[in-house]
Amino acid sequence: MNVTLAGVTFQNPVTTASGTFGSGMEYKDYVDLSRLGAVTTKGVSSIPWPGNPTPRVAETYGGMLNAIGLQNPGMEMFIQRDIPFLRKYDTKIIVNVVGKTTQEYCDVVERLAECDVDMLEINISCPNVKEGGIAFGQDPKCVETITSELKKRAKQPIIMKLSPNVTDIAEMARAAQAGGADALSLINTLTGMKIDIHRRACLLANKTGGLSGPAIKPIAVRMVYQVAHAVRLPIIGMGGIACAEDALEFIMAGASMVAVGTANFINPTATIEVLEGIEAYMKQYHIEDIKDLIGCVK
Amino acid sequence: MNVTLAGVTFQNPVTTASGTFGSGMEYKDYVDLSRLGAVTTKGVSSIPWPGNPTPRVAETYGGMLNAIGLQNPGMEMFIQRDIPFLRKYDTKIIVNVVGKTTQEYCDVVERLAECDVDMLEINISCPNVKEGGIAFGQDPKCVETITSELKKRAKQPIIMKLSPNVTDIAEMARAAQAGGADALSLINTLTGMKIDIHRRACLLANKTGGLSGPAIKPIAVRMVYQVAHAVRLPIIGMGGIACAEDALEFIMAGASMVAVGTANFINPTATIEVLEGIEAYMKQYHIEDIKDLIGCVK
C-alpha cells in the first residue's frame, strides 16, 4: 500500500485533512496514529493567530461550513509541542503552513527547514481570513511566485494546496508546477453562506465560511481528475471523503494520496475505516500495487 | 407577494429552474401552474439538439449530477407547442435560451422577439455541452459581449444566467450589467464527477456533469449575496431550494425571485410548498411586502 510522493515514502495513502485532526492529539485515543500514512496538521503561522469570532461552524445539507480563521498557537509552540508528540508515532508529518503575507509564509517555511517534519503543505486557499490564504490561490501569477519563493527556502518537499473557488483549477496547478511545487493538495473548501431566516442574519460570525463534507465530493473528484490530466505532480486528494469508496474515487481520478477531513468529526475512526476499506477493495480485485489504481480512470 | 423584475410583474416570487420542469406539461397534474410566479422552460436552441449519451444522471450525496447536454426540440416546435400550452395558465413564461455560437443565441432571441413570452433567460453557464454554454459564462469580456449582442435583438427583458464555476461571480455579474442585462439568474450547476469504482469508469457517459440539489445551496446563497452587493440588477436565486426556508435564505441574501430545480424530481409539489411556506413565514412575522425581505441580510 505504500506510495512515494516527491521522494517521501508513506506506508499507505491515507492522511488527514488539515484543520480537521488538530495535530493528532485529540484523536490518538480513537486512531492508532502509527497506522496512518501521514498526519497533516492544522495550519501553522509564524505567530499565534486568534482566528475568527464564533459561531465558527454551521451544518449544511450533507456538509458543513467553517470559518475558524486559522486559529493556531504559532510555529514556536507547534515545534516545541506538536512535532515531538507526532514523532512518537510511526507516521509521516505534513505541516500545513499559513501566512498573511509572502514574508509570513517564508518565515514558517524557513523555521520548519530546521525541524524534523516530512513535507510542508502550503495553504494558499483558506477562504476564511481577510488577508493571505485564498487571495494567493486565485491568481496563477501569485501561485507561481509564492511557490517559487517558498521552494527556494524549503528543506522539505512542498505541496501547494489549491482552492476550488477558481474558474480553472488546471491553470492553478500548472502555475504551481511552474513555480517548482513538489506535489499538490486539492481541494480546500468552497466558499459558502448560511442564513438564519429567523434572526435574519448570517449564521457564521464571519458571514461566509468554507463548505466541506460529502456534499462537495463530486466537485473535488472532478478537480483531481482535471489536475491529474494537466500536470505531472503527485496529488493528495480530499473533499468529502468519508469511506473507502469515496477515497477510491479520488485515487482512480488521479490522487496518489487521500486525506480524510470533515468525516473525522462524524466518525472519529473514519481514517482507519478508509484505510481498511481500500485494503479490502484491493484484495477483492486482486490488486497488488495501489499504483495500478492511481489515475486508472481515463 | 408580487414582485416586479425589469418591468415584468410576477404574482409571486416562485418559478422553476430551467431543465427541471420541462415546459410544465409533465408537472401540470401535480402543480396548478397558474399558482406559480413563472414557469422557466428547459433551454431552447435554434434547431433540435439530441443531447448527450446516457447515463445522463447520477445521484451524489445530497445532490445529483446531470449531463443532459441540452437536449431540446428546437425553437420552432417549442413555439408551436409549448408557448400555447403555457399561455393557458395564469403564469409568466421565462424561456431559457441556449446556443453553440453567438449567432445561435441571436437566432433564438430574434425568433422569440415575435412570440408571446415574458422574459428570456440566457444560459451561458451549462457545463454539459462542448461548445457554447459555460464557455461564454467564464470570461467577463464574453459575458459582456454576448449580453449586449442579445440585448440589441431582444424584445423581452433578458436575464443572464451565470455559472458558479468562476473565481469571481461578482465580476461576471458586473460584466452582464455592463452589457445591458435586465436581470441575473444564479446559480447554474457546479461541474462535478462521479466514478464507479467497480467498473473503474465515470458514471456519466459525458464523464463530468453539473452538480445540483441541496448540497450546493450554501455556495449559491453566498453567490447571490455577493452579486446583490455588486450590481443593481434584480436576481433570480436558485441552487438546492427544496423548501420555503431555503427560498427565504436566497431572498434575504438578495434574490427577488427564487427557482425550484432538482427538488421537483424528489417532490413534484415542491414549488407550491415553497410558495405556501413563504406565505406562512410572512404571516408569522407580519411582513406585508416581500420586498422587505429581499436583501435584508446585510
Added chain:
Amino acid sequence: MSIAMKNKTIITEQTMLAEDIYSMWIKAEDIASTAKPGQFVSLYCQDGSRLLPRPISICEIDKVQGTVRLVYRTAGKGTKEFSKLKPGDTIEVMGPLGNGFTLEGKKALLIGGGIGIPPMLELAKNLHCEKQMVLGYRDTTFLEDEFTPFGKVYLATEDGSKGTKGNVLDAIRENNLEADIIFACGPTPMLRGIQAYALEKGIKCQLSLEERMACGIGACLGCVCKTKEVDHHSNVKNTRICLDGPVFYAEEVEL
C-alpha cells in the same frame, strides 16, 4: 392516463426470496386499481442524503387487497435501506409510471433476465394466450415457482446450476421455443440479443428498458433511449424511457 401521485404507503409484507433478493408488498390502492403489467413505481429513500427515486417494476397487483408487490435486488444503499423496512413501516412511492406491456399475441415468450424477471409475473397473470416463460439467472434462482401456474417455465443459469447453462437465448434455442410475440425485460446486453433475435426471426417483440432516472415522469430528459425515428415529443431520435417506455417494440429503439 391516471395521475401518479407521490404517497406515503404502508408495507404489508417483506420477505427475502434469495440472497440479496427481496419481495415487498405495499398497500397502495390507487396504484393497485390502475396499474398495468410492465409499469413501474418510484420508491423514495428516507435518508435525506439519497435524493433520487429508485425505479422498481410492479411484480404483482392485488386489486382486492389494494396492494402491490415489488421484487428487488439490494444493488446499493437505497435498496439496502428498503430491505430493512418491516411490515407497518412506511415508504414513499410514486406510481404507476410508464406505459406497460401491450397484451397481444397467440403464443408468447415471456423472457426475464435477473431482476427483469419480476414484471413478467403480473404479465403472465394478465396475458390470456399460450405462454412460455424463459428465466435467466447468474446462479441463484428466485420466483421461478410462481410462474408455473401460467405455462411452461424454462430456466437458464450462467453457471449451469439449473436449466440451460448459458443465457436466455441459449435456453430458447435448446428448447426450440417458438412464438408470435416476445415480451422481455432484463439487462441491456440480453435485450440487445433478443432484439436481434426477434428482428431476425420476424417475431413481434416488446422490450422493457432500464436507464438511470431523476424525475421518473418525463421532465428531466435523464432517461432517454435512442430511437430509429424522430420522437414525437423530443423532436430528436431520443425517447423518454420513464414516460414513453419503459416498454418499446424492438424495431423502435437502438440499444
Added chain:
Amino acid sequence: MSIAMKNKTIITEQTMLAEDIYSMWIKAEDIASTAKPGQFVSLYCQDGSRLLPRPISICEIDKVQGTVRLVYRTAGKGTKEFSKLKPGDTIEVMGPLGNGFTLEGKKALLIGGGIGIPPMLELAKNLHCEKQMVLGYRDTTFLEDEFTPFGKVYLATEDGSKGTKGNVLDAIRENNLEADIIFACGPTPMLRGIQAYALEKGIKCQLSLEERMACGIGACLGCVCKTKEVDHHSNVKNTRICLDGPVFYAEEVEL
C-alpha cells in the same frame, strides 16, 4: 480522563415533559460509569443529510442501570428526529465529553435557564451542601418537581405565570438568595448577567457555556470562547468549550 467512544446505544425510555421538551434515557454503561455532572454527550442523527453531532448535557446518571438521561428541546431537525425515536430504537452517542462541574462550596445556588436546567439535576444529586435551585423559563415549566428533594426551588418565568416574573437574577434578588458558590447553565445573555452578578458580589461561580460544535473533542477549534488569559493549549485568548469546558469559572471567560 477516560476515552469517550462513539457507540450505538439503545433508548430505554422517551417521554414528552412539556411542549417541545423531551426526556430520553439511553443504555450507555460506559458513559454512566464515568460521567460527571456538567458533562455532555454528542448525539448523531440517523439521517445522512445531517452530519454534525448534537451536544446534549447529561441530566441524570443511573449507575446501577447503566443508563443516562438526556432532556432536550426540539430546536431543529436533529432534535426533532431524536424525539421520534422509541424505546428499543438505537441512537449513536459519543461521551461523556467535557470537564463537568467541580463539586465545591457550602451554600450553593444552582441556576438553570431553559434548556440549561437539565444538567443542574445531576449536579443537585451529587453536590453535598446546602442547595438553592433557581430555574428560569420563558413560559411553560418542566423538570422543576424533580429538584424539590434536593433543596428549595425558586422559579422565574418571563410571562410571570409561575414564580418571579422576570429572569433568574430577578428571582435571586426577590428572594434575597445568598451563596458562596454559583453553578449556572443557560443562554449566554443569562450567563453574562450571572457572571457580572457573581464578580460584583465576589461569589465563586462556575458557568456552563454553549457554542456550535463540529468535532466535540477539541480538534476543530469550532467551539471556542474568549478567555481573559492566554489559553494553555491554543496559545491565544481562546479556549475550547467542548474539551476544556463547557464549565468555566466566571473570571476565566469573556462572554
